Amino acid sequence: xxxxxxSTRIVIEPVTRVEGHGKVTIHLDEAGQVxxxxxxxxxxxGFERFIQGRPFWEMPVAVQRLCGICPVSHHLCAAxxxxxxxxxxxxxxxxxxxxxxxxxxxxxxxxxxxFFHLASPDLLFGFDAEPATRNVIGVAMKHPELAxxxxxxxxxxxxxxxxTAGKKIHGTGAIPGGxxxxxxxxxxxxxxxxxxxxxRWSRDALSLARRYTLDHLAELSEFGSFDSNFLCIVxxxxxxxxxxxxxxxxxPDGRLLFDxxxxxxxxxxxxxxxxxxxxxxxxxxRSLGPDTGWYRxxxxxxxxxxxxxxxxxxxxxxxxxxxxxxxxxxHFSMAYHWARMIEALHAIEKIGELLHDPDLQGDDLCVTxxxxxxxxxxxxxxxxxxxxxxxxxxxxxxxxxNLIVSTTSNNEPMNRAVTDVARRVMGGQPVITEGMMNAVExxxxxxxxxxxxxxxxxxxxxxxxxxxxHEGRTVDRRIKNSx
Numbered sequence: 001x002x003x004x005x006x007s008t009r010i011v012i013e014p015v016t017r018v019e020g021h022g023k024v025t026i027h028l029d030e031a032g033q034v035x036x037x038x039x040x041x042x043x044x045x046g047f048e049r050f051i052q053g054r055p056f057w058e059m060p061v062a063v064q065r066l067c068g069i070c071p072v073s074h075h076l077c078a079a080x081x082x083x084x085x086x087x088x089x090x091x092x093x094x095x096x097x098x099x100x101x102x103x104x105x106x107x108x109x110x111x112x113x114x115f116f117h118l119a120s121p122d123l124l125f126g127f128d129a130e131p132a133t134r135n136v137i138g139v140a141m142k143h144p145e146l147a148x149x150x151x152x153x154x155x156x157x158x159x160x161x162x163x164t165a166g167k168k169i170h171g172t173g174a175i176p177g178g179x180x181x182x183x184x185x186x187x188x189x190x191x192x193x194x195x196x197x198x199x200r201w202s203r204d205a206l207s208l209a210r211r212y213t214l215d216h217l218a219e220l221s222e223f224g225s226f227d228s229n230f231l232c233i234v235x236x237x238x239x240x241x242x243x244x245x246x247x248x249x250x251x252p253d254g255r256l257l258f259d260x261x262x263x264x265x266x267x268x269x270x271x272x273x274x275x276x277x278x279x280x281x282x283x284x285x286r287s288l289g290p291d292t293g294w295y296r297x298x299x300x301x302x303x304x305x306x307x308x309x310x311x312x313x314x315x316x317x318x319x320x321x322x323x324x325x326x327x328x329x330x331h332f333s334m335a336y337h338w339a340r341m342i343e344a345l346h347a348i349e350k351i352g353e354l355l356h357d358p359d360l361q362g363d364d365l366c367v368t369x370x371x372x373x374x375x376x377x378x379x380x381x382x383x384x385x386x387x388x389x390x391x392x393x394x395x396x397x398x399x400x401x402n403l404i405v406s407t408t409s410n411n412e413p414m415n416r417a418v419t420d421v422a423r424r425v426m427g428g429q430p431v432i433t434e435g436m437m438n439a440v441e442x443x444x445x446x447x448x449x450x451x452x453x454x455x456x457x458x459x460x461x462x463x464x465x466x467x468x469x470h471e472g473r474t475v476d477r478r479i480k481n482s483x
Contacts, residue, residue: 008032010426012437015039015444022449024440026422032429037422039414039444051401056082056392060174063388063403067450069113071170072106072161073381074388076243079174080377081388085396087369088177094362095178101354102164102173103243103379107347108198109157110382111299111340114448115205116150119337122442123212128435146208149201153344156191156198160351163187178366185361192355195348202348206317206341213338217324223424224417224443225332227252229285229293230301231409232385233378236260238307240346242380249285249295250305254329257285263378266387272404280411283404294412297384298447299339304329311353314346333417336446343382381406383448407449417443 008030013023026037047066054062059078064071076099083089091099121134124143132138140147158168163183165171173179213220229252233245238259247261247269261269273282273290284293295301303322309315321338324330330339354360377388384406391400421443425436 010422010432010437012440015441022444024418024422024444026426026440028426033427034419034423037415037419037440039411039418048401048403052398054398055396056085056390056398057176057396059388059390059398060176061170061172063401064170066403066405068169070106070110070381070383070450072102072165073379073386075165075171076103076174077377077379077381077386077388078390079176080244080379081375081390082176083377084372084375085390085392086177086367087371088367089369090367091178092362092364092367093359094182095365095367097354097357097359098164098179098182098365099174100243101183101351101360102161102171104347104350104354105157105160105164107157107242107382108202108344108351109154109161111344111347112150112153112157112205114382114445115209115337115340115344116147116153118448119445120146120150122438122445123208123337127439127442128433131434131438134438149204152194153198153201153205156194160191163191175366177368180365182362182365183360188355188360191351195352195355198348199352202341202345203313206338206345209338209341210317210320213335220334221332223332223334224421224446225334226413226416226420227331228413229257229288229295230305230329231285231295231297232302232305233263233380234259234306235310240302240306240309242302242343242347244379247378247385248305250329252329252331254304254325254327257287263387264374264376266376266378266389266404270387270404272408281404281408282412283409284412295409296413297406297409298336298382299343300330300333300336301384302380303339303342309342309346311346311349314342314349317342317345333413333443333446336448340382340448383407383450384409405450407447410447410449414444414447414449417446 008028010026011023015022015024023040024037025040027035029035047063051062059082060075063078064074066074117136120139121136124139125134161171162168165173173181229249231247231249233241234248235241235245246263247266248259249257251257258269269286270283271286273284275282282294284290285295287293303318309318321330321342324335374391379386386406387404389400389402390398393399418440421440425439426432429436
C-alpha cells in the first residue's frame with residue numbers, strides 16, 4: 001500500500017485475502033476528495049485463445065486450470081457445455097447426482113474458505129485492527145475453535161471433491177456425457193461419518209454471519225452499497241438450483257427483467273463490454289444498455305432472485321434474510337457474507353440428501369447420442385453465474401471458446417463499491433491510514449472475487465510504460481496500443 005503524493009494518487013497493491021492479483025487506484029482532487037477509484041486486475045491468462053485447436057473432450061480438464069480455488073465450477077461447467085457434443089443432453093441419474101454432489105462439495109469448501117480464512121479477520125477484529133492480528137493466524141490464536149471448524153469444514157468439502165472427481169484439485173470425474181466413476185458404499189459411509197458435525201458447524205457459521213450483520217446493520221447498509229439488478233439461474237419453479245437451471249434477472253425492486261431463458265440464448269440478453277484500463281470485461285443486460293444494465297451475481301443475487309430454497313433450514317434462513325429488504329431485494333454489499341452462509345447451509349443439506357440416495361452407487365455413468373458442434377454450459381459457481389460456450393469443427397477441435405466468469409459480472413459493482421467506500425473513509429482526510437485502505441479491501445472481499453478466472457479480454461488493453469523521476473514527476477510515458 002502506498003500514497004503517491006506527487007500525483008495525489010493512492011495505490012493499494014496488492015489487494016490481500018482474495019484469490020489472484022489485483023490493485024486499487026484512488027485519485028484525489030485538489031480538495032482531497034476522492035474523484036474516482038478503480039479496481040485493476042493486473043494478471044492475464046488467455047484461455048479463450050490458446051484453448052482453440054484443442055479437442056473438445058479436453059475442455060473439462062484443461063479449462064479448470066484457470067483456478068486452484070474454484071476448479072470444480074469450471075470442470076463441471078465445461079462438461080455441461082461439451083455434453084451435447086457426444087449427445088449427452090440428458091444424463092443418467094447416477095451421473096447427474098455424482099456431479100451435483102461434487103458441486104455442493106465445492107460450494108461447501110469454497111464458502112468455508114472465504115468466510116473463515118479471508119473474511120473473518122475483518123469481522124472479528126475490525127476493519128482497522130492491527131494487520132499483525134487481522135489475519136487467519138490471528139483468528140487461530142484468538143478464536144481457535146472457530147478456526148478449527150473452518151479448516152475441517154473446508155477439508156470435508158475437499159474430501160467430497162476427491163471422492164467424486166478423483167482428486168481434490170483439478171480432478172477428472174466429469175467427462176462429456178457423464179462421469180467416469182460412481183460413489184462406492186464405503187466412500188458414502190466415510191462422508192456420512194462426519195456429516196453431523198458439518199451440519200452443526202454450518203448452522204453456527206450462519207448464526208455468526210447473521211449476528212454480525214444485524215449488530216452492525218446501520219453501518220454496513222451504507223458501506224459500499226447501492227441498488228442494482230441481479231442475475232442467476234433458477235429451477236423451473238423458481239427454486240435455487242446451483243447446478244442447473246435457466247436464466248433469471250430482476251431489477252432493483254425485485255421485478256422480473258426476464259425469466260426461464262435457455263442457456264444457449266445467453267448472448268441474446270448479455271453483452272460483454274470492454275474498457276481500456278482493465279483486463280476484465282464489463283457485462284451488462286442488452287435490454288438496459290451499459291449505463292443501467294450492469295448487474296450483480298453470487299450469493300446475494302441468488303438469495304434475492306430465487307423464489308425459494310428447497311431445503312428447510314436454508315429456506316427459513318432465506319426468509320429472515322429477505323426481511324432486511326422490506327419488500328425489496330437486499331442491496332448492501334456486506335450482506336454477501338450472510339447470504340454466503342445461507343448457501344453453505346443449503347449445500348450441506350443437499351449433501352445429506354444425496355448421500356442417502358442409492359443412485360450414487362449406480363453403474364450407468366455415461367450417455368451418447370446425436371452429436372452437436374456447439375454447446376453452452378451455465379452453472380452457479382460459488383462466486384456467481386458462470387458461462388462456458390464452445391464451438392467445434394468437423395475434426396472435433398475447438399474453434400470458439402467464450403467464458404463469462406462470476407467475477408467478471410461483478411466487475412462494475414465492485415468498482416462502484418470501491419469508489420463509495422473510498423469516498424466515505426478517505427475523502428478530505430489529512431492522513432490516509434492503513435485501516436482506511438483495508439476498508440476498501442473489505443468491500444472487495446465481500447464479493448469473494450476470483451481474479452485469476454476473470455482475466456481474458458485479450459488484445460483490448462494497451463501496454464503503458466511510465467518513467468518517474470526522484471520527486472515522482474512523470475519524465476516519459478509510452479503506450480503500445482493493442483492490434
